[in-house]
Structure formats: structure tokens, C-alpha cells
Amino acid sequence: xxxxxxQVYDTIRRHGEETYPHECCGVxxxxxxxxxxxxxxxxxxxxxxxDSAHNRYQIAPQELVKIQRLGRxxxxxxxxxxxxxxxxxxxxxxxxxxxxxxxxxxxxxxxxEKGAARQTNSFLLTGKSEExxxxxxxxxxxxxxxxxxxx
Amino acid sequence: MKIHIPTPLRVYTDKQDTxxxxxxxVGQALDALTAKHPDLKKHLYSEEGKLRAFVNVYLNDExxxxxxxxxxxxxxxxDALSIIPSIAGGC
Numbered sequence: 001x002x003x004x005x006x007q008v009y010d011t012i013r014r015h016g017e018e019t020y021p022h023e024c025c026g027v028x029x030x031x032x033x034x035x036x037x038x039x040x041x042x043x044x045x046x047x048x049x050x051d052s053a054h055n056r057y058q059i060a061p062q063e064l065v066k067i068q069r070l071g072r073x074x075x076x077x078x079x080x081x082x083x084x085x086x087x088x089x090x091x092x093x094x095x096x097x098x099x100x101x102x103x104x105x106x107x108x109x110x111x112x113e114k115g116a117a118r119q120t121n122s123f124l125l126t127g128k129s130e131e132x133x134x135x136x137x138x139x140x141x142x143x144x145x146x147x148x149x150x151x
Numbered sequence: 152m153k154i155h156i157p158t159p160l161r162v163y164t165d166k167q168d169t170x171x172x173x174x175x176x177v178g179q180a181l182d183a184l185t186a187k188h189p190d191l192k193k194h195l196y197s198e199e200g201k202l203r204a205f206v207n208v209y210l211n212d213e214x215x216x217x218x219x220x221x222x223x224x225x226x227x228x229x230d231a232l233s234i235i236p237s238i239a240g241g242c
Contacts, residue, residue, distance in 0.1 A: 023241060032158065049241070056241035061207040061214065065233045068155065077158050077168070081238055088242035096240035101205045103159040107240075129194065130203070 001139045002080065002106045002122045004028070004039040009142045011042045013117035016084030016110045022053035027064070028080035028106065029071040037079040037106045037124075043067050056095070057083045080106030080122075087112070090119040092135050100125050106138055152226050154184050155233040163190040177215050178222035180232055181208070195234070209233040 008028075015024040025047050030039040045063050049056040059081070068078055081102070085093075090111040092100075100107060103125050110120040122140045127133035154170045164170055170187065174180035185192040195206055202208065208215045210224060210232055218224045226232075
């Protein structure tokens with residue numbers, strides 16, 4: 001299961017709207033325990049695939065190193081990633097699958113239709129190795145903001 | 152020196168996020184890591200013994216593939232290696 005706050009959820013979706021018609025991407029920092037990836041923070045990343053940003057994304061490894069370092073300083077791990085599918089369903093593609101290598105991490109995809117965020121889904125990359133990995137639909141729990149809870 | 156392990160590979164390092172090794176080159180550090188944690192090897196290297204295409208290794212902020220001396224690059228105790236699988240995709 002993927003747990004994230006409403007604030008993180010909104011950040012991810014807004015990022016996809018801002019970069020439309022290009023794909024956005026970013027990293028989810030948090031903690032992974034007992035089959036739950038709990039996100040504390042979504043860190044925006046640049047899309048390194050400037051040659052085909054409307055249907056491809058890549059986070060530069062150097063940026064990933066820096067984000068991993070940032071997480072370490074805050075006591076957080078990389079527990080997932082997010083990206084958008086401009087004018088395309090919120091389902092993983094064969095490209096997403098081929099390029100997914102972080103076993104145990106959540107891959108969140110938001111469909112952005114004509115600039116507006118629609119469906120957001122999460123997929124857990126399961127398996128013990130690159131050779132037997134698979135994507136599973138992952139339940140997503142979005143926690144309401146504290147301020148709203150108190151109303 | 153320290154080697155930072157990404158979340159998916161910690162299952163092979165007894166859940167450690169950082170492994171300390173004694174080494175004087177990048178190659179020696181990676182060898183020391185896989186000697187300590189042999190199950191890591193097949194996840195980092197192809198059958199031909201080369202780093203898998205999607206596995207990036209950074210010495211501090213430099214990709215070792217682009218260092219002039221690559222795995223023969225000298226390191227000291229203050230350096231850190233980061234193992235970073237790539238992240239990409241698209242619709």
C-alpha cells in the first residue's frame with residue numbers, strides 16, 4: 001500500500017498539469033515498513049528526456065544521487081517515483097515496465113488530459129530480481145490534511 | 152569509504168543503507184562490497200561481469216563511467232560511492 005498526504009498527492013498532480021503537454025517526474029521520499037510505502041515528501045525532478053518529453057521521462061542519475069542524499073539527511077528513503085501521462089491513461093506502459101528497476105518501490109502515474117490532472121494510480125514493482133519483476137496495482141491511501149481533520 | 156545502497160538492494164546488505172569498505176580504487180571498493188555481500192553481485196553485474204546497463208555508480212557526484220580512469224580511479228576514506236539504478240519510462 002502507498003500512503004501519502006493530501007498535500008503530496010496534490011503536489012504530484014499539480015506538477016503534471018504544470019509541465020503539460022510534457023511528462024513530469026519526481027521522487028517520493030519516506031519510509032517503507034511492513035509492505036507500506038509511506039511518503040513524507042515529493043521531490044520534483046527535471047525531465048532529462050528533452051528530445052521526447054511529451055511521451056518519455058528520465059530522471060538524471062546525478063539528480064537522483066542528490067535527492068537520495070537529501071533523503072538521507074532527513075532520515076528518509078526513496079520509496080517511489082511519480083510521472084505523468086499527458087493525454088494518456090494512468091496505466092503503466094511497456095516502456096515504464098522495461099525502465100523500472102527499483103523493486104519494492106511505488107510508481108505513481110497521473111493521467112493529464114488537456115492540461116487537467118485526471119486519474120492517479122500507483123503500481124508496486126514486485127519480484128526478487130530484474131528477471132522476474134512485475135507491476136502490481138497498489139492501493140493508495142490519501143490522508144486528509146491536519147487542518148481539514150480539525151474542522 | 153562509504154557505499155550508499157539504494158532501497159531495493161538493501162535486502163542483500165542486511166538492511167544496511169550504507170556499507171563501509173577499505174579500498175584504494177573504485178573497483179576495489181565494489182569488489183569489497185560484493186565480497187561482504189555476495190548476493191548483491193548478480194544484481195549489479197551482467198553474466199559478462201560488466202555493470203548492468205541500468206546500474207549507475209557515482210563517486211561523490213561523478214558517474215564512474217565518465218571518469219578518465221573509470222574503476223581504477225583512486226579513492227580515499229572521505230569519498231562515497233552511490234549505487235543508483237536508473238529511473239525512466241513514458242507512455
